[in-house]
Amino acid sequence: MEIFIDTADIKEIKSASQLSILDGVTTNPTILSKQKLPPREVLVEINSLVRGKVWYQVTSEKAGDMVDEAKEMISVINRPVIKLPMGVEALNACHILSKEGIETNMTLVFSVSQAILAAKAGASYVSPYVGRINDTGWSGYQLIREIVSVYEKQQFNTKVIGASLRGSYDIVEMAMLGAKAVTMPYKIFSELIRHPMTDIGRTQFDNDWQGLQDHLKNM
Numbered sequence: 062m063e064i065f066i067d068t069a070d071i072k073e074i075k076s077a078s079q080l081s082i083l084d085g086v087t088t089n090p091t092i093l094s095k096q097k098l099p100p101r102e103v104l105v106e107i108n109s110l111v112r113g114k115v116w117y118q119v120t121s122e123k124a125g126d127m128v129d130e131a132k133e134m135i136s137v138i139n140r141p142v143i144k145l146p147m148g149v150e151a152l153n154a155c156h157i158l159s160k161e162g163i164e165t166n167m168t169l170v171f172s173v174s175q176a177i178l179a180a181k182a183g184a185s186y187v188s189p190y191v192g193r194i195n196d197t198g199w200s201g202y203q204l205i206r207e208i209v210s211v212y213e214k215q216q217f218n219t220k221v222i223g224a225s226l227r228g229s230y231d232i233v234e235m236a237m238l239g240a241k242a243v244t245m246p247y248k249i250f251s252e253l254i255r256h257p258m259t260d261i262g263r264t265q266f267d268n269d270w271q272g273l274q275d276h277l278k279n280m
């Protein structure tokens with residue numbers, strides 16, 4: 062399963078990049094707007110810090126403009142993934158970009174029918190917004206289950222990336238449901254590694270080892 066962090070905060074990206082298994086950084090217009098800097102500049106810096114993929118979401122309205130915007134951003138990213146917000150123009154842009162071998166992600170996906178169209182357009186990834194669906198009282202998990210099942214039955218190569226995740230257990234759910242990727246805020250990412258029992262166990266091992274060293278020194 063690929064693991065991404067959903068942030069443009071440079072401090073968070075530097076910290077998360079210490080973990081070599083991180084697969085990259087996803088962004089969106091809301092995330093980039095928080096930096097109060099030109100998005101291209103921010104992406105250049107993110108690209109210099111990240112070994113993996115850097116995701117950029119186009120903001121143009123028309124398919125042709127989306128393709129041009131994507132190409133402009135791709136020029137400053139080593140391993141780009143172009144995010145397209147679900148719709149007719151985005152599907153057409155996705156079709157063009159994917160035929161040119163550019164990795165794409167159909168974002169803002171809330172139904173299986175949208176996910177089917179994204180796969181038909183050749184999207185590399187599709188992002189169902191799990192948390193936002195759960196927030197409305199519907200099941201984001203059920204949507205992931207259904208999309209994964211349809212993709213398997215239809216032998217689509219598009220990968221499901223669980224997005225809009227709210228807690229570390231969401232990541233486990235995504236893995237169990239067969240999502241091939243997840244993206245999450247830095248806070249959740251940093252929580253994945255921790256468990257109080259691990260800390261207690263490590264302290265005990267360290268103390269016992271130190272006790273042995275002291276004992277051997279005094280022999």
Ligand SMILES: O=C[C@H](O)COP(=O)(O)O
Nearest residue numbers: 067089192193224225226
């Ligand atoms: O770009 C997609 C994000 O994962 C959306 O997350 P959010 O619902 O927390 O804004």
